[in-house]
Amino acid sequence: MKLPATAFSIKAYSTLLRAVIIALLCSPAALAQNNCDDVGATLNPAEPTGITSVEIVKKAAAKEDLFRQARMNYAYVEDVTVQTLKGSQVDGEYRQVRAITFNDKGHRIENVTYAPQSTLTRIDLPQKDFDDIRNHVIFPLATDDLRRYNVLYTGQQHLDEIDTYVFEMKPINVENGQRYFQGRIWIDARDLLIVKTCGMDVAPGRHGLLQKHTLHMVTYREQIDGQYWFPTYSRADEVLPVVTGPIHVREIIKYTNYRRFGSGASSAVKGEPSPEPARK
Numbered sequence: 001m002k003l004p005a006t007a008f009s010i011k012a013y014s015t016l017l018r019a020v021i022i023a024l025l026c027s028p029a030a031l032a033q034n035n036c037d038d039v040g041a042t043l044n045p046a047e048p049t050g051i052t053s054v055e056i057v058k059k060a061a062a063k064e065d066l067f068r069q070a071r072m073n074y075a076y077v078e079d080v081t082v083q084t085l086k087g088s089q090v091d092g093e094y095r096q097v098r099a100i101t102f103n104d105k106g107h108r109i110e111n112v113t114y115a116p117q118s119t120l121t122r123i124d125l126p127q128k129d130f131d132d133i134r135n136h137v138i139f140p141l142a143t144d145d146l147r148r149y150n151v152l153y154t155g156q157q158h159l160d161e162i163d164t165y166v167f168e169m170k171p172i173n174v175e176n177g178q179r180y181f182q183g184r185i186w187i188d189a190r191d192l193l194i195v196k197t198c199g200m201d202v203a204p205g206r207h208g209l210l211q212k213h214t215l216h217m218v219t220y221r222e223q224i225d226g227q228y229w230f231p232t233y234s235r236a237d238e239v240l241p242v243v244t245g246p247i248h249v250r251e252i253i254k255y256t257n258y259r260r261f262g263s264g265a266s267s268a269v270k271g272e273p274s275p276e277p278a279r280k
Contacts, residue, residue: 036184036198036216045155048165053153056165059192061143068139070228072108075101076258080134084122085248092120096130102261122247133251136201136217138231140169140181141194148172148180156189159196163189171202179203183216193229195221215251224258231255
């Protein structure tokens with residue numbers, strides 16, 4: 001199934017994504033400012049015209065179903081970095097790159113391809129915390145999950161050259177053993193698909209430092225193979241209010257080299273490290 005997406009909207013979103021990522025990686029002003037309000041664009045509270053907010057959510061959810069299922073048939077490289085900072089300087093870092101591929105029988109496998117020695121000293125990063133970062137919610141609006149959320153229309157926003165509908169999501173009930181998304185989503189007003197999310201995971205029963213103090217993660221998407229919108233870049237950047245004193249923590253996840261299974265994915269996705277995250 002190929003979704004309608006104009007060349008104009010694709011180009012505009014790609015331009016937006018590149019500009020935002022460059023600004024986040026390179027600008028000292030971006031430090032510890034990961035809130036979900038796009039300060040560069042005014043939120044217009046006007047109701048949608050020609051379509052209801054309920055219809056927007058249902059159509060976007062149907063495409064989320066498609067994207068989530070399709071991504072299971074793709075190999076890709078996942079590059080996760082966790083840093084602590086003092087002022088503008090990185091004083092500790094843990095990084096892990098892994099290739100998500102398929103074996104000869106078509107089974108999905110993961111191989112760590114790059115994992116230098118951690119230099120984190122001010123926070124512990126046990127495996128549960130790291131897995132929590134890796135497994136943050138990236139497709140929050142699937143059809144089967146709608147019953148678990150209050151989804152509130154908040155307005156329209158112009159991001160770069162793209163018109164979007166903005167919604168707030170909050171879980172209705174929170175159950176142990178489940179993972180929920182709480183935050184904001186931006187839906188392309190033309191193609192009715194999510195292009196950006198910003199929020200935090202809600203998962204009760206977690207005890208690690210980075211589990212109890214969940215950071216707000218902003219995630220951007222790009223079009224893959226002309227039809228699917230997959231996450232390509234996620235970032236959290238906040239100061240944790242811990243007992244020993246505030247700690248500035250940054251998390252960056254890059255998803256690159258998407259290749260559909262059966263198109264040489266196993267051999268093409270080698271999990272080579274992407275360029276080093278900015279150390280501003």
